Amino acid sequence: MTIDARKTLLPTKLPGVILLGGSYGSLAAARSFGRHGIPVAFFSTQHTAAQYSRYIQHHVAWQGPDQSNALEFFLEQSLKLGFANWLLLPSSDHEVQFVTQNYDALAAHFALVTMPWAALEPLNDKAQLCSLAERLGIDFPKVYWDGDAHTTSAEDIRYPVVLKPSSTEKINPLTKAKAWRADSIAEFEPKFTAATQYMGEHGFVVQELIPGDGSAQFSYAGLWDHGIELCSLTARRSRQFPAEFGTSPFVETVELPEVGAQARRLLEAVHYHGLVEVEFKLDQRDNSLKLLDVNTRIWAWIGLGEAAGFDFPTLAALLAKSEMPETHTAKYGPSWRHPVPNTLSLLQSLVRSGRLGYAGRRSIFARSVSSIFAADDLKPALAEVPVHLLRKIKRLLPR
Structure with missing residues (x-):
């Protein structure tokens, strides 16, 4: 049995949601909230297809957390636009640091589902993450x-x-x-x-460098309440583009007990609070899982959660207002596809090996949640290719 995310009611006290940065994960979150009638604001540092979603009522372009007056600008814009007491969700690494390093100042005006930077840094800093994993007996490269x-x-x-x-x-x-x-x-x-x-x-x-392709890349995704897991699922990141250090354009929910167990040990150790994705890779030389990374924010394929029984953005909003419903186990089988990079990944496989492989064929024919297409929200899909082309042209122009 799983939660029916479509029947999960958002808290009546939630006036709106601010999505800070990101792209496809933010788009999925905006659609989740928008379909529940919750207003959404999106702050971004670059032109992105997500900003064209019908479910984003306010799009604010800003220079990002690196500007010297970032906190002052963000508070001024947000309060002027009436975003006080809205839920604030970061969707990229820079924005995570911005929110958590300014935790007290932001918590005075917004609802937060995260931790102060001092508590979160061991998961976000690679050297500290390796030290923590070593103390817990979790393998890593x-x-x-x-x-x-x-x-x-x-x-x-x-x-x-x-x-x-x-x-x-x-x-x-x-x-x-x-x-x-x-x-x-x-x-x-x-x-x-x-x-x-x-x-x-x-x-x-x-x-x-741990050898292996997407068939050896796994993820744990979950929502935690001060050290207690509320819901979770595991997945295989079956394809990657670019091949070595890129993103995953095709992700499949697969029940992986060992991945879940190792992720829980890590998150329990820091008394984790909020949304999280933990990445592993199977080292086929000794058949051991190796911890790669932790994303303490909205992740790109978060939209897959609803098909597996957990509408993570909705549940995070309920957690922010202490109104979490009873949770159950995930429904395994659904997959998520990001069409353009998945196509490029397939072409990459053909060039390198002359074949697509089983995962490549699945990524074409599997009935999957789309990262960009939605029948009730077409503009992001129509804008995706032009936005990417415009971004590449701007990079080529002299400054």
Whole structure:
């Protein structure tokens, strides 16, 4: 038995919702709230298809959390537009830091379903996350460098490795790329130097690269109330584009007890509160799950939750007002597809191997929740390709 998200009533005391950043996850959340008659505001730093949704009543363009007066601007705009006491949900990493680092100031004006930065940082900072996982006995990719406890020399590293920013607070080539791969010391040394320049010697980690494709990538998604799990599901991120460090354009709900168990150990340890996605990869060399990342916010495929029995945005709103219904187990089987990158992922597979594979065929023919298309909200789907083309053209133009 599962919750019927369509019959889940949002709290009458919720005047509206502010979605801060993001794109496809924010679009899914906007549709969830809008279909319940809840007003939605969307703050974004770039042009995105989500802003064209009929369910977003207010779109505010801003420079983002990095501007020196970000908090002052956000409060001024929000209160001027009448957003006081609205639920505030961040949907990208920069916005998570903005909300949680200004937790007290924002909690005075908005409903929050998250934790202060001091409590959340161990999950968002890669080096701290690895230390926490080690204390809990949760496997993670071997760390060669974190600027502190691990400082392996380039000559002693076993390649290939991945250089990852510890956090995405800074905007630079490394944080934009999410990670850099190095297959040899010749590739590693210039990338290590660049990472140090961009992030500082304590601002990034160097880890072993776990081999494997999307069939080995898993996620746990859930909603927590101060250390207590309210609802959850597990999924396989069956495809990825770009292949190594991209996003997942095809996600399938699959019951994975070990993924759930390891994620719960991690979240219980920090007394977690709010929405969360925890990412793992199966290391087929020793058949062990390795912790990769934690997203303490709305995630891209959050719209899949409703098909599996959990309308996560709606449930987060109920949690904000302490009106959570009884929850049950997830319905496994539904999938989620992001059409454009999934098509590019299929083309990538054909170029590399000359075949689509079983997961590739499933991503074409499976009846899936769409990241962008909705019969009652067509404009985002019509705007997606033009928006991406416009963004690429702007990047090519001289500044």
